Amino acid sequence: MLTNNDRITVPQTVALLITTILGTGILSLPRNVANAAGSDGWLLVLSGGVFAFVSSLIVGALVKKFPQDTFIEYSQKVLGKILGYPLGIILILYFTILTALTVRVFSEVMNAFMLISTPRGFIIFTMLLLSVYLLRHGIEPIARIGEILLPILIVPVVAMYLTAIPRADFSELLPFLNTPVKTLALGTFQTVYSFFGFEVLLMVGPYIRSPGRVLWILLVAIGSITLIYFFVVIIVFASIGVEDSRILLWPSMSIIRTIMAPGGIFERLDALAMALWTIAVFTTINGMYYAGTLALTHLTKAKEFKFFVTIMLPWVYLISIIPENPLDTIRWMQVAGVVGIMIAVIIPAVILMVSIVRNKGGKTA
Secondary structure (H helix, E strand, C coil): CCCHHHCECHHHHHHHHHHHHCCCHHHHHHHHHHHHHHHHHHHHHHHHHHHHHHHHHHHHHHHHHCCCCCHHHHHHHHHCHHHHHHHHHHHHHHHHHHHHHHHHHHHHHHHHHCCCCCCHHHHHHHHHHHHHHHHCCCHHHHHHHHHHHHHHHHHHHHHHHHCCHHHCCHHHHCCCCCCCHHHHHHHHHHHHHHHCCHHHHHHHHHHECCHHHHHHHHHHHHHHHHHHHHHHHHHHHHHHCHHHHHHCCCHHHHHHHHCCCHHHCCCCCHHHHHHHHHHHHHHHHHHHHHHHHHHHHHHCCCCCCHHHHHHHHHHHHHHHCCCCCHHHHHHHHHHHHHHHHHHHHHHHHHHHHHHHHCCCCCCCC
16 A cells, blocks of 8 residues: 555655656757757657657556556556566666666766766766765655755756856757658657657556546646747757767756856856756666666565666666767667657557457546
């Protein structure tokens, strides 16, 4: 049975989703959309946000249809244990690998912009230890931390990028609508990877105090992320140009080195940017790591999840050090994005359709 301490409010759920989604994707998003559609890349952010929201409605429908069950339970109820059990294992692997790749990207950016001589393994392990400490206390503290850190993360980020506007050249956004529709459609499909993170609802659905408001939760969370992404891409394009955005590995972070705070209060904003980046990655890791641990707990029908939080730590670390270099890490992230389409959209859609046909489901919240 769930207690009140195991449940999170609607604002906490919104904060959990935003902080989980807003992770490593924002750093490479300008490069990805610039390569996909050139000066029309900012359009892909809007279309990607719409596509992500429509896709998330499938997960939201499952949360409403099975308000007392996680993906592990209702996948077996709808598809049977023969299909449901392997799908549970796939979900665990997905969240585990995504957690590992997220912390690996974090270490790569830290090595590139701040801690140049610090061993990558040390950066990864310390971040994972911090996450493990929080995760062992359960879903409510995780969501509360996300709720506290969200404004601390968003307000300074917006302020930093606003300081780049005076020297921005918005003609870089031209020509407008010069990209073929087919190219825009394909770019939208690729951009949606940066919006993944809402799939944690597959596991934390039963822990929401008001699951009936899940659609509103998704609208606010993904809508907010879309606006943030749109703002960052516009500023990056206008400040460093579309062509430079194509070739820089982390354009959203590279632009920070060129920004000077008004009045010369700070000579460089690198330290502040890396502190905010650390917060963003920490909250993303928390959401993914917890969802994977919770899935493993439910799949094994264990009564305590804290044991699995610790057990998964070495596996996440080992997976995170597999990529040989930053480019290899990016290729892994791209593969994870393709798999995410299956995990977050295709499989939930199949389960939802079968549950409707077979009239399976709990009491709708």
